[in-house]
Amino acid sequence: MEIDPLPNGSGSVGTTIPEAAATTTAATAALKTTPSSKLSQLTESLKLEHQLLRVPFEHYKKTIRANHRAVEKEVSSVISSVADVADCNEPSKEDAVLNLTSLVSRLQGLKRKLEEGSRTENLQAQRCRARLDHLESVDAENLSEWNNVRLKRILVDYMLRMSYYDTAMKLAESSNIQDLVDIDVFQEAKKVIDALRNQEVGPALAWCVDNKSRLKKSKSKFEFQLRLQEFIELVRAENHMRAILYARRHLAPWGATHLKELQRVMATLAFRSNTGCAKYKVLFEPKQWDFLVDQFKQEFCRLYGMTLEPLLNIYLQAGLSALKTPYCYEDDCTKEDPLSQDSFRKLALPLPYSKQHHSKLVCYITKELMDTENPPQVLPNGYVYSTKALKEMAEKNNGTITCPRTGLVCNYSELVKAYIS
């Protein structure tokens, strides 16, 4: 990358004008023709935005719970400390003063923490509101701009899930949509993921403790999988005694529900990490750690009410299914169709073809839809073009028509209209 990139600040706002302008005209044109169907379509598409509202709320709830737990824990421990001091048989003045002073400063600390906590709560509540406002703000006038923002949100979501944090942050900042994307939520995930990539389970286990009750509710076995991996690492290091102790402490509690897996992993004690036995060999492979990362991502998304797949993949698949026709894979596929590009074709390969109940005819020349306002006309050789294109051609060339695909020359009067129902 030797070439100087263009200044991005101006690039993001200024240089995108041509396309923005093009989409605006397309959008307004479409709105003018069928306002009601476009609006109902808009309502339908807003219903897809569950994640946008849910994630910041889960984050807010999490802060609330943490603050609440801090109060409960500190206050009850202060009260019991007071009781301890009071119940002491031979209290000395110095001890009592010392103890009580330390309690007072502890409460002050708690208060500071609470103030900080409620500031965080307010910020997160604001974010929830900002997203509601954003959903409300969409209307016919700003639709194309709003759609642009939506695409950016979808892209940021994809990059965060793929751990491309820098790019995600850059895009969010340059488009000023930080309030509409979940960068801070994913920062929490980043710590765990980075650690797992370094083959450390500590942060992941701490995360499990933090979210214990909710993981239990969804019957998650992520913690068990982490423990199994730690056990495997002990076996790999041939630290067999510690492995057994570890298993007693951390694996045994899962025996009741996951006995099979437990047995399989315990059997590795009898093998070495260089075993040739396929069933156990896989357990020692480094890709087990990648598997844990994937597993963590799933648990994480579930906890925050996100879809398990990146939004980008979901929308892209839906779009490609809706666009895919056998014609997309032909050599003369128009460049305007995303499926004319190899990359999109590859992605669409395992997807179903779309289905049509009614004819949709696109003029070869103008690429516009042929309908009752712009009906199809047939040349003597059976080739069909839109009235608009043929009229324009005839006007330019004194009434003669040249078929762009076969070279046939004929007169405009020789054309007939075809009736397509």
Next chain:
Amino acid sequence: MELNTIKDAFDRVAKRQKLFSSKSQEVVDQVGHEIEQALAKIQASNDPLSPIDLKSILTELKLKLNTMDPLHQLEGLQKERNINLSKYPKLLEKSFNPDISKAYRNVDFDFHIVNQILASHFYRQGLFDLGDCLINEAGEPEAIAIRSHFLEMYQILEALKVKNLEPALNWITANREKLKQNGSTLELKLHRLQFLEIIQKGTKGDALSYARTYLSPFASLHMNEFQKLVVCIIWVGKLDSCPHAELMAPAHWEEFTVELTQHFCSLVGQSSPSPLSVAIAAGIEGLPTLLKLANVMAAKKQEWLAIKQLPVPVELGKEFQFHSIFVCPVSRDQCSEENPPMLMPCLHVLCKQSIMKLSKSSSRIFKCPYCPTEASAAQCRQLYF
């Protein structure tokens, strides 16, 4: 969807939480206050405090805190708040589609390809450092070939913004033949812009010599346009009264920019809107239908993953129609090379198989299903859309 009800519901949650939060702080203050008071009492007596007095102060504090029962004070508020906290997500689930991944096919969606598409998209938008950043961060081994093309395009567009037409002219000259094949008049439009700039800012002489050198080659093909432009020279200095003043509108620069972008993209084998934007926009339009379909199929225990063609149409807007698809109104089949559309003498169109059926394999004359006209299979001819 009632966004207002959702907003109200959220405001209730936030209000309850604020109440709870300030109450918690109050409770902490109370506890602190009691302890501080006891502490003051102990410290107030200068004489060595008798252990009995000390004990009584401490016991009093303990009792006070016990009767105060600070955590119990919070319980009522906490309960109310928790109800609101659990109600809100339920409301969201009811008002929105809680899981839009239901229509997702769990197929191998190669993320390298997705990354390349994303990077190309950023380059297409002129966001070069964002595209580069992604390629780096994702560790994509293959650089994107299209980058240099778009870089050139944005250099041309940046120059256009300051009304510098030179890079555009260079590009147009280099691609003159291909542009001509596409029926483009970009070159004329460019010279027109430059000429009108001279008219507005330069002298009559400059304008005339520019017209002689650069506009005259277009005179024979575009006579009207040429005359209009040259006529403007008369009004140099008082352009407001020029009958063709609209030619000077800044909108022409924008139009030129859009048109140049389109031609540039088409010459480098790209569509003018980013294909990613198009595909995602189609996805947003199509997904609600697909989700309904996935629900119905799940209820009927049909396999979503196995279907080769969607069982129902997903209606997309005009802007997503790229191919002519003829559906025979009789058989409801999509036409193909083996079963092409045929034009009957009455100008109605059916597919070949339907005509074969109606004519009993071209053995007899049949009536058009849409009008009283009769036809034989031999009279029908194939159409090419």
